[in-house]
Amino acid sequence: MAIDYSQSSVKQFASKFQLLRIFTKLQPVFFFLVGLVLFPQLLLAQWNATIGGQSQDLGRQGLAFLPNEIWIHAGDSITWKMAPDEPHTVTFLAADQVIPPFTEGCPGFSSGSATFDGTACATSPLLFQGQKFTVVFPVAGNFKMICLVHQNMTGTVHVLKPSQSLPHDQAFYDRAAQEQSTALLADEDSSALKHKHSENGVTVGHGEIVATGGGSDSVSVMRFGDPEITVHAGDTVEWTNEDPVTPHTVTFGTEPQDPTAPSSNLTIDADGARHGVLKSPADSVHSGFIQAAPQDRTGLAQAPSGVTRFRVTFSKPGIYPYLCALHDVLGMKGRVIVLP
Numbered sequence: 001m002a003i004d005y006s007q008s009s010v011k012q013f014a015s016k017f018q019l020l021r022i023f024t025k026l027q028p029v030f031f032f033l034v035g036l037v038l039f040p041q042l043l044l045a046q047w048n049a050t051i052g053g054q055s056q057d058l059g060r061q062g063l064a065f066l067p068n069e070i071w072i073h074a075g076d077s078i079t080w081k082m083a084p085d086e087p088h089t090v091t092f093l094a095a096d097q098v099i100p101p102f103t104e105g106c107p108g109f110s111s112g113s114a115t116f117d118g119t120a121c122a123t124s125p126l127l128f129q130g131q132k133f134t135v136v137f138p139v140a141g142n143f144k145m146i147c148l149v150h151q152n153m154t155g156t157v158h159v160l161k162p163s164q165s166l167p168h169d170q171a172f173y174d175r176a177a178q179e180q181s182t183a184l185l186a187d188e189d190s191s192a193l194k195h196k197h198s199e200n201g202v203t204v205g206h207g208e209i210v211a212t213g214g215g216s217d218s219v220s221v222m223r224f225g226d227p228e229i230t231v232h233a234g235d236t237v238e239w240t241n242e243d244p245v246t247p248h249t250v251t252f253g254t255e256p257q258d259p260t261a262p263s264s265n266l267t268i269d270a271d272g273a274r275h276g277v278l279k280s281p282a283d284s285v286h287s288g289f290i291q292a293a294p295q296d297r298t299g300l301a302q303a304p305s306g307v308t309r310f311r312v313t314f315s316k317p318g319i320y321p322y323l324c325a326l327h328d329v330l331g332m333k334g335r336v337i338v339l340p
């Protein structure tokens with residue numbers, strides 16, 4: 001019995017000693033937790049946001065930073081994650097910098113992460129679904145962000161000094177991102193796609209630009225209004241891009257290396273529309289970008305009118321498949337059935 005008693009006392013002493021050791025080990029954690037209670041911004045140094053949203057069939061694309069306005073502290077970082085199949089960039093230009101093509105970047109690109117203090121450009125390369133990009137903001141200031149691929153896709157990061165309080169937490173931004181994405185994708189009036197300009201008319205996409213306090217977003221429907229149209233030999237079909245921002249192409253046959261330029265076998269109609277003739281489904285014609293003119297701004301030269309229409313005359317019967325060279329991966333395809 002005595003031996004048992006003595007063993008139990010040793011055990012008690014050992015367990016007290018262990019508790020003390022555990023407490024000593026956990027001391028830094030304890031002080032860190034106290035620090036977090038007193039200075040909660042320490043916990044919020046890493047922020048998360050989303051780029052883009054899309055409908056299940058990929059046809060409806062929300063071209064937006066979600067949310068597109070975030071308040072953080074100097075030293076914090078933001079990680080953007082790509083949601084849609086349509087590619088985007090996260091780009092912060094230096095003040096007054098001319099917007100470069102997405103193929104050139106700043107020039108150059110940062111892979112994975114970058115630091116931006118307002119003095120030198122920082123950009124991701126083209127980002128695809130699931131990819132992430134992190135930007136660290138060491139200096140206070142209000143910084144505009146853009147996507148080099150999509151006009152009217154802008155946002156603002158407000159970087160405050162650590163002594164200033166932040167208006168929102170991560171949960172607020174998660175909610176805002178979800179709400180903005182849902183609202184954006186619901187915004188577009190899908191019946192507009194069915195609107196015809198002429199008897200043999202096909203609408204090429206449709207979209208809307210919306211704004212928040214942080215910048216602008218747009219929604220684009222990456223679809224042909226009537227993906228299948230039936231005409232007769234000798235008829236002309238007219239495609240019209242109604243999207244205020246997004247370019248599309250109408251491409252029959254071989255896809256060109258550079259989708260921006262029209263194929264050389266086109267003529268220009270009196271009203272400026274491009275016009276091709278197809279004699280066989282094996283032949284190729286390519287509209288080049290058909291796109292609305294960019295938004296004009298006071299103080300800058302006005303932009304020329306956009307080429308928004310493309311016409312093809314079908315001289316022989318057959319089934320003529322075509323696609324948008326930019327958005328076929330999202331399902332933007334159609335066909336023309338030409339009867340005798």
Ligand SMILES: [Cu+2]
Nearest residue numbers: 248324326327
């Ligand atoms: Cu397209």
